[in-house]
Amino acid sequence: MTRIYDRNVAEPAEEHRASPRAVGGVGPTIIPDRWLGAAMLAPSVLVFLALLIFPLGYGIYTSFFRIDTLDLSTGGTFVGFENYLWLLGNEQFWHALKTSTMFSVVVVSLQIVLGTAVALLLNSSFKGRTLVRGLILFPYMMPVVAVVLVWLLLYNAIFGVINYLIFSVGFIPRVDSIAWLANPTSAFIGVVLVAVWKYFPFVVVIVLARLQVIPQDLYEAAKIDGAGPISRFFDITLRELRDVLLVVALLRTIFIFNNFEIVYLMTHGGPMQATLTLPILVYETALDGDRSFGRGSAIAVVMFAILMCVMTVYFRFLRKEDQK
Amino acid sequence: MASVKFDKLRKVYGKDVVAVAGLDFEIPDGLFVSLVGPSGCGKSTALRMIAGLEEPTSGRLIFGDQDVTDREPRNRDIAMVFQSYALYPHMTVSENLQYGLKKRGVSSEERSISVKRIAHMLHIETFLDRKPRQLSGGQRQRVALGRALIRDPEVFLLDEPLSNLDAKLRVHMRAELATLHQRLRKTMIYVTHDQLEAMTLSDRIVVMNHGVVQQIGSPAEIYNSPSNRFVAEFMGTPSMNMIPCTLKQENGEPRLIAKNLSIPLSKQVASLASRTEVALGVRSEDFEIGAPGIVGGVDARVLVAELTGAEKYIYLELADAKVIARAPADSPICAGDNVSLSFKPHQMHVFDGRGDEAAALRAA
Known part of the structure; x- marks a missing residue:
């Protein structure tokens, strides 16, 4: 390698050249260089192992045992794949899987459509835009319990605002009150609406951030090329948003598929198991009715496997797209 | 079309x-x-x-x-x-x-x-x-x-x-x-x-x-x-040199006067001026550099000589202004030298004032 030295300063002799550590001002250390990297990584690796790998491993481990949750100290009895065989033949499991899938697909789709529409609106210029951009985060910042309480009041059959509005417009006679969360279909829709309302601001924030960095030149070039507003939306806006929407879809799917609190607090999985999702089934199996920790773990492991499959397909798709 | x-x-x-x-x-x-x-x-x-x-x-x-x-x-x-x-x-x-x-x-x-x-x-x-x-x-x-x-x-x-x-x-x-x-x-x-x-x-x-x-x-x-x-x-690299001058009549003849500079100006051009504070513009290639003391030249000191490859840019101090002249690449001129600068008479530009909008005074 060619070195450039100041011509007025003699090149230092090999033995007097400073070692990188000496230059950095760090003196001799008790840890040899080859272990230094590992030592510096160790704390984060330990935290990672303790918080992620251990619970995951323990969950998989317990799924092979019959464990009574009232007495975890016994460690349970090893039953092999019995818990998995049990859930394969369990009708409730398949019903919850179907409900979870439907719930995730509907909620994520609506969140993306609503979030993108609102982001497009907030990306245009109008008076008070900054204030509206702040207010739109309101549902996302509210605690889930508060959100559920507010929506339970809105849905209330006797003094709920939704029924009041419907009565006022005159759609239904005042004598018929609608018990929104007592009917399987309307309860499912009701829970979907709350999940969409609570989490669509997340989509707004991400999509808005992406919209703001789409170069205006592209729109101008398209205008000159003869593209109208609809063509510009599909050919530029949507194409530019595609990557971010795929990421949002993945993140939201993982989140909604695992979501427990909204559904449980609103309907406890009812009525007639219309909103029974896998997280609720895990809770009920492991900690509530059955109190079978092993079976609950087996359901959780299957949920984990499903999400891993979704992620694998997603990342393969992304890699393929990148290679194009 | x-x-x-x-x-x-x-x-x-x-x-x-x-x-x-x-x-x-x-x-x-x-x-x-x-x-x-x-x-x-x-x-x-x-x-x-x-x-x-x-x-x-x-x-x-x-x-x-x-x-x-x-x-x-x-x-x-x-x-x-x-x-x-x-x-x-x-x-x-x-x-x-x-x-x-x-x-x-x-x-x-x-x-x-x-x-x-x-x-x-x-x-x-x-x-x-x-x-x-x-x-x-x-x-x-x-x-x-x-x-x-x-x-x-x-x-x-x-x-x-x-x-x-x-x-x-x-x-x-x-x-x-x-x-x-x-x-x-x-x-x-x-x-x-x-x-x-x-x-x-x-x-x-x-x-x-x-x-x-x-x-x-x-x-x-x-x-x-x-x-x-x-x-x-704006047009030209280096930019046109500007030397602040005063338009004066000496022995009935109009002249551009600066510190150690006195240049005759045509009566026709002088008559177009609306003020006495004017600027003399000279492009870097319109200077001629010679040995100090040359007749008709103005003494100037070389501040920097910059070789660009094909030619040299000579930065000089002239009548309280810094100017750039071009010289051949093999010119021996270097920083600290004293030289004499002369102007190509038909390549001088006189501007009516010293601001950006100062119009060029040009005989019809």
Whole structure:
């Protein structure tokens, strides 16, 4: 390698050249260089192992045992794949899987459509835009319990605002009150609406951030090329948003598929198991009715496997797209 | 074929930010015209008004005999090359090229023939299937040009298209643009802040500052007969040297007087001056450097001698002003030398005042 030295300063002799550590001002250390990297990584690796790998491993481990949750100290009895065989033949499991899938697909789709529409609106210029951009985060910042309480009041059959509005417009006679969360279909829709309302601001924030960095030149070039507003939306806006929407879809799917609190607090999985999702089934199996920790773990492991499959397909798709 | 006529075209942002203060000139059909000026002078706004991307506050814009002021960009028969190239990132080069044709309902067979023709013309046949991110700056530049050329518009608009290229590629693409214009003979309007690009490419140059046209002329006219001090200093590298002088009568003869300088001025030019505080402008190549004490010369001290390769720039202190003179590359002059400077008499420019707007005093 060619070195450039100041011509007025003699090149230092090999033995007097400073070692990188000496230059950095760090003196001799008790840890040899080859272990230094590992030592510096160790704390984060330990935290990672303790918080992620251990619970995951323990969950998989317990799924092979019959464990009574009232007495975890016994460690349970090893039953092999019995818990998995049990859930394969369990009708409730398949019903919850179907409900979870439907719930995730509907909620994520609506969140993306609503979030993108609102982001497009907030990306245009109008008076008070900054204030509206702040207010739109309101549902996302509210605690889930508060959100559920507010929506339970809105849905209330006797003094709920939704029924009041419907009565006022005159759609239904005042004598018929609608018990929104007592009917399987309307309860499912009701829970979907709350999940969409609570989490669509997340989509707004991400999509808005992406919209703001789409170069205006592209729109101008398209205008000159003869593209109208609809063509510009599909050919530029949507194409530019595609990557971010795929990421949002993945993140939201993982989140909604695992979501427990909204559904449980609103309907406890009812009525007639219309909103029974896998997280609720895990809770009920492991900690509530059955109190079978092993079976609950087996359901959780299957949920984990499903999400891993979704992620694998997603990342393969992304890699393929990148290679194009 | 279309000429472009600006009829008192004006653009004001908000209540009082005047971007373009009334353009009123005509670009004849088939000419290569550069709008040149410093950042914020209104040249890009003017170009965007021609493109239809910016709505004029007042005035009309006429292509040939058609008033296009209120027409959408797609109905103006123009094409534009952007500084950032603005290639559609998710489309291949081929798709980028034919997008405009597709939006105009051209059949797929015709589009494919046009793409082949343009790709051959610009030597981009080998990367028609690549995405813009897989291309170098120069290749992207060609694709952007191709996208403009493929529609065969009446007017080409080019917004600093070379500014993102490295120096070598810029020179190369400059030559290609000039060749392209000679071949197509279409009206091309080119915006740049690089006066060298404007000088080398254009049939006409429009120099702008603060939204106002300062001068319109051929490159030679602009360089040799600048209308005011701003044009004189903006066009040319190095900039024209300016020496503050006082116009005085000595023995009935008008003279330009500075610290150790006294230069005779023609009575005709002197009579045009409206004030005594004037500026003497001399281009760096119009100085002659000789040994100190030469008759008719002015003594000056060399501050820096800068070798650029083909020649030397000699920085001197002259009459309280710093000036730059050119010397051959093998000149022995170096920093600290005392030299004598003389002026080529017919290459001096006198400006009526010392501000940017100071008009050049020139005998008819």
